[in-house]
Amino acid sequence: MLASCNGATIVGLESQIVRVEVDVMKGIPTFEIVGLPDTCVRESRIRVKSAIKNSGFDFPNKRIHVNLAPGDLRKEGASFDLPIALAILEASGQLTYTKPRSFIVAGELSLDGKVRKIHGAISMALGAREAGVHFILVPESNSREAAIVPDVEVYGISSLADAAGFLKGSVPLPRVKVDAESVLSQNGQSSLDFADVKGQEHAKRAIEVAAAGGHNLLMVGPPGSGKTMLAARIPSILPPLTLEESLEVTKIHSIAGLIPSGGALVTERPFRSPGCSTTAVGLTGGGQPLPRPGEVTLAHCGVLYLDEITLFQRSALESLRAPLEDGRVTIVRSMVSVTFPASFSLVASMNPCPCGYFGDVLKECTCSAHAIQKYRSILSGPLFDRIDLQVSVPRLRKEYLRKIRPPESSSEIRNRVIRARAVQRQRLLPEGVFCNAGMAGKLVEKYCLISSNAERFLWDAFDKLGFSARSYHRILKVARTIADLAGSEQIEIEHLAEALQYRFLDRNCLHS
């Protein structure tokens, strides 16, 4: 007998409905799946068979054909277990629907018939809304996440028996409802706070400027000076996620399987810190048979932190160029082309020299001038050109830090950042740019108005301090952000002078 049921697979960030057709007929007992299944889908035969038996049903001892349509799309993942099992039950006459037939179901089965978590539930819900189906059935632990999508009926199921019972009409299930806005407003706070970091005011200030202008940041300092600790707190001073951003981030994280069981919405800006052995594909996304989001996409709307950036493969760093430029990554394959959003703040850290102690006050550096130069040469690439701020994060001596002020909390800093961003958005609205970092050369000249005193000072500084010409626009952009933080219409000397502090690697000096 024939039966069918709707499942879904993920392509890029979107879901595509997959029709699961099952034919149970007489013949030598076999169980075949066609329609470009990957190994995981093919293995579902074992899970489905055991789950059906252990849920109190009979597994038909017949010839079973399963077809996943459309036949030319590669299917992956364990989420087809449930639709296959339900269709087999129907085809073998053990399940008759009382519910409408237009629905999508997804879930991985365990051998005892329980339903396990899947990836990409929210994308499936979005796909379901577009297709206009009546309801969707997803594993209990994914149900809150799927229910964020309005206008879609979502039911959470915990076992195969549950699902069959619900469709038969014998087991009533409550519709899962989540109000995204209230979830977002309740949990907008990050768990890490700048108030936990004593000292490093200089670095914190650079981070504030970077956050306020959407600039990328490079921290240079010896091991143990607190670079990672600082970087991890950057999301806490970025403006809170808007609902739209939050939905997009949730979608990405859901596909990557990063949403905790029972979690609904991602409410904090992501902080991703891939290790230095991460490859280009790991960063930008890819993989077989269907491309998966990489670290740049997982960091969308948040911070991508590259610790020890000099230890990354050159090819990996080069691959960051496109996402930094366009805010998205496009992966083109012969069969599919997928675009992932990837608009993130890049924060990188590095040691000042190979041994790590160049300029350190507590330990002597053992590197030769040539070694330091070679070490820094990795920064000369086009990636480095997109990092507006550089800040040194030295280890400091206790004896000079007696009069330390209590550190500011993240929310205080965040308020200033939000204010500065609002000013920028207003100014740059006609250009379609959202923050100072996005300004190209022409816009810099147009919007970075500079007082005549400051201009004289700038030329003086270029003359005497040995900046490279390339840093000119960058300094102006950063000075613009500093002026925005100070609420100043024009860039004054003090703003410019501070901005100069964030461009030290361009300068031609190589003594400790």
Added chain:
Amino acid sequence: MILHSFLEEKDELIFVISLPKMTRRTALNLISMFGTPAGVIEAISKCRVPSAFSQNLSEWLNAARKYRSGDSLSALKSKGIGAVVLGEDSYPKLLSELTDPPLILFFRGTLPASDSICIAVVGSRNPTPYGMEVSRKLGRELAGAGICVVSGAALGIDSAAHAGALESRGFTVAVLGCGVDVVYPPVNRLLLADISKRGCLISEYPPGTKPEKFRFPERNRIIAGMCTGVVVVEAGKTSGALITAEFALSENREVFAVPGPIFSPKSAGTNLMIKSGAVPVTCTEDVLEGVGFSPNWVNLQGTVGLATKISSLSEKELMVVEAIKAGYMYPEEISSVSSIESRLVLSILSQLEVKGVVIRSGAGAYFARI
């Protein structure tokens, strides 16, 4: 006799010296064998040079057959490079007194007047901020006093000495271990361009010669040779600056050393020099006195300028300067000591640096120039 022929056959001499893989010694041997540079060229083109002289005889042969008198000088001229041969008036006088002087010097810029007093300031390529500042100060003040500051344009101490001399609009000479048209080390591109405009780049190697390890000790011999005194600012126990000092000693020049902390490995060489009799340098006058230069009329431009700069500073700027006096300080430490907000300290530091009152180290710490 040989010297005389150099003057008349300058172009031929340049040609011979510029032959591939030619060394000073080989050139001298060839010239004494065949009489004059022109004789050497003729001998090469007629294949009369014993093959023991070089493995490049065939290349030499090709070059010599194409050679026409006047070619070498006009080629140099088109590159903006000058050449002076041993025995010419403009050849540095002290250098010609060496036992083994360079036959020819290639240069870019203006050669120092033959009666000018030259003092070398040399040292480590990887110095401490202390060494950098001392070197800069010496360069600035010696040049300000009208002395020609000579060094090797290497990273670190050498560069600081040149930079200091240029700061006080004085005269400085960089003696290179490569051709004068080769930029080495590459990061010093701007400095070298500056020196060629406002001072002089000198090399005994023909244009296009690449820097190679063995050339640097030879280069050090020229630095020591053309100077009345050599100041070693910072040098480890195995530093090349010690080679320069040794040459200087063997040629009877005055040798100075800047004392450093006894724990600092970067000052181990200089401290050792002082122990074995070098003149310790605690101020620029020590050097001037050591070479018999009366310090009375010294116009220490740099320092005078600094005093007027200090008097023009604002109150907050002075507080920052005061805080930095402790030495090598990071902005945050300055902020904590001076109780000025971190963001303001950053801004003030940039302004002070542009005014030339403080210096930023490569790692981000600051020290004052007073």
